[in-house]
Amino acid sequence: xxxxxxxxxxxxxxxxxxxxGVGDDAAIVRPTPGCDLHMSVDMLVEGRHxxxxxxxxALGHKTLAVNLSDMAAxxxxxxxxxLSIALPKANEAWVSEFAAGFFALADAHGVELIGxxxxxxxxxxxxxxxxxxxxxxxxxxxxxxxGDDIWVSGxxxxxxxxxxxxxGWLNVNDAELLAAATHKLEYPExxxxxxxxMLPLARxxxxxxxxxxxxxxxxxxxxxxxxxxxxEALPSHPLLEARRMExxxxxxxxxxxxxxxxxxxxxxxxxxxxxxQVCGCRVSRIGRTLAGKGCxxxxxxxxxxxxxxxxxxxxx
Amino acid sequence: xxxxxxxxxxxxxxxxxxxxGVGDDAAIVRPTPGCDLHMSVDMLVEGRHxxxxxxxxALGHKTLAVNLSDMAAxxxxxxxxxLSIALPKANEAWVSEFAAGFFALADAHGVELIGxxxxxxxxxxxxxxxxxxxxxxxxxxxxxxxGDDIWVSGxxxxxxxxxxxxxGWLNVNDAELLAAATHKLEYPExxxxxxxxMLPLARxxxxxxxxxxxxxxxxxxxxxxxxxxxxEALPSHPLLEARRMExxxxxxxxxxxxxxxxxxxxxxxxxxxxxxQVCGCRVSRIGRTLAGKGCxxxxxxxxxxxxxxxxxxxxx
Numbered sequence: 039x040x041x042x043x044x045x046x047x048x049x050x051x052x053x054x055x056x057x058x059g060v061g062d063d064a065a066i067v068r069p070t071p072g073c074d075l076h077m078s079v080d081m082l083v084e085g086r087h088x089x090x091x092x093x094x095x096a097l098g099h100k101t102l103a104v105n106l107s108d109m110a111a112x113x114x115x116x117x118x119x120x121l122s123i124a125l126p127k128a129n130e131a132w133v134s135e136f137a138a139g140f141f142a143l144a145d146a147h148g149v150e151l152i153g154x155x156x157x158x159x160x161x162x163x164x165x166x167x168x169x170x171x172x173x174x175x176x177x178x179x180x181x182x183x184x185g186d187d188i189w190v191s192g193x194x195x196x197x198x199x200x201x202x203x204x205x206g207w208l209n210v211n212d213a214e215l216l217a218a219a220t221h222k223l224e225y226p227e228x229x230x231x232x233x234x235x236m237l238p239l240a241r242x243x244x245x246x247x248x249x250x251x252x253x254x255x256x257x258x259x260x261x262x263x264x265x266x267x268x269x270e271a272l273p274s275h276p277l278l279e280a281r282r283m284e285x286x287x288x289x290x291x292x293x294x295x296x297x298x299x300x301x302x303x304x305x306x307x308x309x310x311x312x313x314x315q316v317c318g319c320r321v322s323r324i325g326r327t328l329a330g331k332g333c334x335x336x337x338x339x340x341x342x343x344x345x346x347x348x349x350x351x352x353x354x
Numbered sequence: 355x356x357x358x359x360x361x362x363x364x365x366x367x368x369x370x371x372x373x374x375g376v377g378d379d380a381a382i383v384r385p386t387p388g389c390d391l392h393m394s395v396d397m398l399v400e401g402r403h404x405x406x407x408x409x410x411x412a413l414g415h416k417t418l419a420v421n422l423s424d425m426a427a428x429x430x431x432x433x434x435x436x437l438s439i440a441l442p443k444a445n446e447a448w449v450s451e452f453a454a455g456f457f458a459l460a461d462a463h464g465v466e467l468i469g470x471x472x473x474x475x476x477x478x479x480x481x482x483x484x485x486x487x488x489x490x491x492x493x494x495x496x497x498x499x500x501g502d503d504i505w506v507s508g509x510x511x512x513x514x515x516x517x518x519x520x521x522g523w524l525n526v527n528d529a530e531l532l533a534a535a536t537h538k539l540e541y542p543e544x545x546x547x548x549x550x551x552m553l554p555l556a557r558x559x560x561x562x563x564x565x566x567x568x569x570x571x572x573x574x575x576x577x578x579x580x581x582x583x584x585x586e587a588l589p590s591h592p593l594l595e596a597r598r599m600e601x602x603x604x605x606x607x608x609x610x611x612x613x614x615x616x617x618x619x620x621x622x623x624x625x626x627x628x629x630x631q632v633c634g635c636r637v638s639r640i641g642r643t644l645a646g647k648g649c650x651x652x653x654x655x656x657x658x659x660x661x662x663x664x665x666x667x668x669x670x
Contacts, residue, residue, distance in 0.1 A: 057390055061576070062495045063427035063560055064394035064485070069385035074373055077468075078380035079482055081438040083475030111379035122397040122438075122480045152393070155480070159399030162475060164438045166395055166482040169380070179378050244379055260377070 044128050045156050048137040049121065053150040056118065065152035067118055073170040078108040084161040089204065094132045096224035097163070098139025104247065105167035106147060106228035107296045111245040113177040113237030114169035116149045116230060124159030147230055177236060177243035177300060182261035186241055186301035188325040189310065191229050193274045194250060195285060196222035198292020208285075215277040226296035232321070235313040236300055243300035249291035251345070254299050255333055261301075264330035270338045273322040283337070290335055291345050301327055360444050361472050364453040365437065369466040372434065381468035383434055389486040394424035400477040405520065410448045412540035413479070414455025420563065421483035422463060422544035423612045427561040429493040429553030430485035432465045432546060440475030463546055493552060493559035493616060498577035502557055502617035504641040505626065507545050509590045510566060511601060512538035514608020531593040542612035548637070551629040552616055559616035565607035567661070570615055571649055577617075580646035586654045589638040599653070603661050606651055617643055 045060070053059035058066040069075055082101055084090055102119065109116040121140070125133070144151060149167075200219035203210040210216040229245075236243065242261055244253045251267065258265045272282065272289045282289060302310055307323070314321040335343040361376065369375035374382040385391055398417055400406055418435065425432040437456070441449070460467060465483075516535035519526045526532040545561075552559065558577055560569045567583065574581045588598065588605045598605060618626055623639070630637040651659040 063424040064392040066390050074382050076380040079436045079438050081471045083440050108379040120395045124399050155397045160476040162478045164480040
């Protein structure tokens with residue numbers, strides 16, 4: 039099966055919302071009047087962003103999920119995706135499973151694959167995601183104000199725990215926790231519904247991919263404010279929360295969470311709780327913004343918690 | 355210099371036409387009312403799409419050029435780009451030169467870089483290009499009709515000649531020809547002005563990246579017509595045209611041309627010649643479409659020319 043047959047068989051699907059989908063020099067869509075177009079790209083490299091033996095179905099899910107997470111962080115509705123794959127060889131079974139994972143998530147969120155590129159090469163995946171939001175509305179990183187609450191969705195630290203267990207840096211000897219952590223690492227759920235629900239309520243947002251403190255740091259720096267995070271308030275799996283200070287680096291700086299971190303005025307607390315409940319998504323108030331710069335992670339007694347590393351730098 | 359500093363220093367530039375450029379979870383643009391959005395992605399892998407020792411400035415040019423060529427093939431105006439790079443290490447000198455080549459071409463065509471991703475990994479580049487054209491207008495591959503002229507822009511075969519010389523498959527012993535071939539391989543010029551000028555004149559178009567016959571084949575198959583190409587009419591460098599039948603595989607099936615191939619009714623010949631002249635771009639009428647399927651390459655006596663290989667298949 040050659041390159042063109044492979045693309046045609048597994049990636050050329052109906053894209054009813056597109057004027058022209060996979061198969062021409064470019065795809066064509068007609069943007070929704072009154073909306074801005076949001077777009078983002080993420081590249082995943084074997085051995086860096088995923089383990090070489092990851093199930094291709096899980097990889098298909100995650101490749102799209104990390105991009106949808108960017109749309110969620112803008113409060114945008116995800117619409118269209120383009121997928122580039124470099125593959126060592128045209129392995130049909132692998133591509134079939136990868137496509138199954140990719141499209142299951144795409145279908146769940148009404149996202150259509152409208153283009154891409156397939157080539158030989160070291161296993162590398164790059165998705166471009168396009169979304170729409172009403173003109174002028176977006177959860178930008180630079181919109182936080184001093185005195186905002188800081189919120190985070192879902193549970194933190196699980197993906198990082200799974201990675202560290204796999205690398206032998208620590209040993210997770212609780213099977214339930216390990217299963218939850220592995221699932222979170224392989225099948226992160228992009229928070230699209232929550233992001234859209236926060237569009238009228240929150241001020242600034244980002245998705246947590248490099249670690250909570252690193253991604254919050256981008257919001258704080260862009261907005262020109264400082265922040266404090268309460269270690270005791272960081273949400274996680276009950277079995278991880280019980281040992282939170284032992285694993286605080288995973289919770290606060292672990293990466294691979296794909297949760298939303300956002301700031302909002304305290305006057306919005308009840309609305310945020312209610313909207314999150316409608317979305318079926320846990321949200322936790324984990325800190326606040328302040329005048330100044332930098333970010334402190336505080337323990338229950340208000341003392342600064344020191345971490346070795348606040349996030350992931352791909353060349354660090 | 356870490357990942358974020360590297361991005362900020364070399365790739366974060368003003369993007370006046372964007373509502374939000376590099377640095378947030380997504381970029382935001384406001385589509386032009388009355389236009390469709392055209393988008394495409396191409397991935398370049400070291401050792402497959404470029405030689406490992408290519409000058410980074412040339413690579414920056416080519417990485418964008420091959421994507422702009424897709425916009426040209428649609429007749430769209432290129433507007434915005436997103437760039438993903440996997441790099442073995444954060445080599446500042448390399449990135450600086452790459453960015454210089456990329457932005458020189460972007461600036462020449464009014465294209466703004468509004469987002470991207472940088473990671474460690476085997477050298478891989480992926481650009482997503484977005485363009486606009488008036489709603490409902492596009493040079494689609496499926497729009498050719500039997501009886502159309504087949505046209506191609508510029509000169510064919512030079513890029514392929516440079517690759518084959520470099521690989522030792524043949525020896526180009528004319529320095530002028532080798533210099534022209536190498537320049538064409540490293541600095542292809544996307545035919546954006548010509549594509550836009552052909553939007554009201556041509557029917558179907560594609561860009562020639564995998565080889566003339568392969569890319570024409572996609573037009574013919576999508577349109578449900580056959581084609582014949584006249585070997586004697588294929589345009590190239592004068593020194594290559596003089597030995598055209600010796601190098602017919604380069605001209606007709608070599609790849610790396612990044613010229614436009616398009617079909618148009620014979621009634622448009624004068625308009626096409628005139629519009630191409632305004633663009634300063636050579637165009638050549640090289641064949642015609644017919645009822646049926648398949649494509650014949652004919653010599654001056656009307657006999658079929660046989661080639662070993664009609665195009666490039668990344669897993670072939």
